[in-house]
Amino acid sequence: MKIYFAADSGADQKFQRRYSKIIDTLSGAGVLVLSNLAQQNVSGFSGVDLERINQSGEAMIEKMDALIVEGSRQLAESGYLIAIALAHNKPILYLTEKGRPVNKNITFLQKGKGPAKLINIQSYNDSDLDKVIGDFLQAVEVGEGKEIPDIKFTLRITSRIERYLQWKTLNTKMAKADYLRNLIEDLINHDQDYKRFVDRQSRK
Amino acid sequence: MVQTRKKICLLISSAVPGINNSRIIDWLEQMPELNIVADIEPVLVFNQEAVNIGPAVWIKLAEEIKKRLNQFSGFVVLHGTDNLLYTSSALSFLLPNINKPVVFTGGPSQMGTKQPGLKANLINALQVASFNFGEVCLMFGNRLLRANQSSQTKEESLNIFSAPNNATIGRIDFSIRIFEKLVRQSKGPVKLFNKLDTNIEIIEINPFIDFKSLTKIVSGRDGIIINAGCCQNFPEALLSLFEKIDRDIPIVVWSQVIQGPVLGLKNLILINNLTWPAATVKFMWVLSQVRSVVKVKELMSKDVAGEIMNL
Numbered sequence: 001m002k003i004y005f006a007a008d009s010g011a012d013q014k015f016q017r018r019y020s021k022i023i024d025t026l027s028g029a030g031v032l033v034l035s036n037l038a039q040q041n042v043s044g045f046s047g048v049d050l051e052r053i054n055q056s057g058e059a060m061i062e063k064m065d066a067l068i069v070e071g072s073r074q075l076a077e078s079g080y081l082i083a084i085a086l087a088h089n090k091p092i093l094y095l096t097e098k099g100r101p102v103n104k105n106i107t108f109l110q111k112g113k114g115p116a117k118l119i120n121i122q123s124y125n126d127s128d129l130d131k132v133i134g135d136f137l138q139a140v141e142v143g144e145g146k147e148i149p150d151i152k153f154t155l156r157i158t159s160r161i162e163r164y165l166q167w168k169t170l171n172t173k174m175a176k177a178d179y180l181r182n183l184i185e186d187l188i189n190h191d192q193d194y195k196r197f198v199d200r201q202s203r204k
Numbered sequence: 205m206v207q208t209r210k211k212i213c214l215l216i217s218s219a220v221p222g223i224n225n226s227r228i229i230d231w232l233e234q235m236p237e238l239n240i241v242a243d244i245e246p247v248l249v250f251n252q253e254a255v256n257i258g259p260a261v262w263i264k265l266a267e268e269i270k271k272r273l274n275q276f277s278g279f280v281v282l283h284g285t286d287n288l289l290y291t292s293s294a295l296s297f298l299l300p301n302i303n304k305p306v307v308f309t310g311g312p313s314q315m316g317t318k319q320p321g322l323k324a325n326l327i328n329a330l331q332v333a334s335f336n337f338g339e340v341c342l343m344f345g346n347r348l349l350r351a352n353q354s355s356q357t358k359e360e361s362l363n364i365f366s367a368p369n370n371a372t373i374g375r376i377d378f379s380i381r382i383f384e385k386l387v388r389q390s391k392g393p394v395k396l397f398n399k400l401d402t403n404i405e406i407i408e409i410n411p412f413i414d415f416k417s418l419t420k421i422v423s424g425r426d427g428i429i430i431n432a433g434c435c436q437n438f439p440e441a442l443l444s445l446f447e448k449i450d451r452d453i454p455i456v457v458w459s460q461v462i463q464g465p466v467l468g469l470k471n472l473i474l475i476n477n478l479t480w481p482a483a484t485v486k487f488m489w490v491l492s493q494v495r496s497v498v499k500v501k502e503l504m505s506k507d508v509a510g511e512i513m514n515l
Contacts, residue, residue, distance in 0.1 A: 004378055036378065057345025057362025059324060060377045077379050079209070079240040080331045086237045087323045105240045112236040 007070035210277035218254035254284025266298035278333030289481040292351035296509035303390030338390035348374030352511035401491035415441035432459035
């Protein structure tokens with residue numbers, strides 16, 4: 001899963017620590033985090049991928065599974081990022097520190113039919129930040145359309161594996177990719193360690 | 205370029221595919237996310253298909269922008285892809301010293317309005333129009349281009365237009381990056397030119413030209429512009445036609461191939477550093493101000509609105 005995280009890079013130390021915590025929580029949950037806070041915000045893409053995206057005219061946000069904005073501090077680009085993420089039907093978590101007012105234009109979005117489904121405004125404090133993020137990740141994983149396998153992945157295999165897959169799928173009349181996806185789904189469903197990890201994330 | 209929430213004028217200059225123009229305001233209201241980018245004020249300028257847009261609409265658009273220049277941070281022009289390069293190039297000459305961004309956008313014609321193409325382009329254009337620079341530009345896909353150096357691409361891409369590197373004035377990755385070294389900044393007061401000389405003859409060299417009827421057609425024209433395309437030489441019949449034309453009538457030869465001086469005729473002006481739409485509308489703009497061949501030649505080769513390509 002890839003998530004773009006945006007926050008005010010000029011914020012004070014207190015917020016910088018929170019931003020780091022958000023990034024750590026996401027990374028710890030197995031999410032590839034791209035952010036305006038990092039010097040190189042496209043590090044999750046190869047040069048070839050970037051060139052292909054550039055040529056195709058697509059926006060980088062299309063390649064993300066979700067957007068998280070920390071909006072306690074004013075971020076000039078937040079309106080734009082939210083709007084463009086909504087245009088591409090990406091789920092959004094808009095975070096504000098408890099007690100801080102939320103921008104009226106952003107709360108107004110919760111009244112719109114389409115945007116309301118996608119935008120999740122949450123206030124947080126240091127003690128429940130992990131849980132807020134965990135809940136959002138769960139929602140993104142099972143959200144509308146997320147069961148469609150749309151993430152490309154290059155897997156190099158040996159000729160022995162290739163021969164096996166060929167034989168296996170020939171006899172099962174199944175596409176090789178479907179066969180591998182099913183195997184991974186089975187692994188996920190039976191992996192007790194992973195289940196405990198996911199539960200821990202959502203309880204935090 | 206620090207940004208705050210800005211007021212943007214959205215000029216609707218042609219029918220939006222799939223949207224009844226009488227309901228365009230309703231359509232905009234269905235996209236509340238546009239209002240988190242900027243305060244938008246829509247203005248309906250022309251409500252027919254873009255293919256019907258010509259010099260009268262270009263001038264109207266320029267006048268509408270000039271009238272509102274002090275009220276808005278920037279302007280977004282919603283325009284179908286047909287004729288878009290002509291309209292946007294014309295705007296750059298009618299408002300050559302514009303001090304606000306004028307951003308043309310629209311959706312790929314094959315896309316329905318429900319697909320993200322149009323909406324995403326519109327959001328990007330609104331954000332670009334909030335920046336502080338003065339240019340007429342195009343925002344499609346993930347590129348911001350100087351309008352009067354742009355050409356339509358043939359590739360299957362959301363980047364429907366392309367421009368040389370030094371006319372690609374911005375790109376989008378996650379946010380919009382404007383290349384400050386490449387964008388134009390206004391010098392002096394903004395002047396509106398509200399005249400274009402449309403009494404010109406446009407000739408495209410091809411094997412089927414009827415030169416006999418052309419001789420009659422070109423008489424009485426204020427100027428002639430020839431699209432020589434990839435031809436390195438002129439047909440004999442065209443050379444005879446040149447001989448018959450008054451030496452005081454400027455003839456622009458637009459070619460991407462011919463480099464050196466063209467023939468010995470003093471009224472022949474070779475243009476090889478402009479796009480075809482830019483060359484055509486610039487010629488109309490120039491003729492609306494000067495008539496002598498020398499002056500026309502001088503203005504045609506002068507960089508008026510960043511249109512000269514340094515390839």
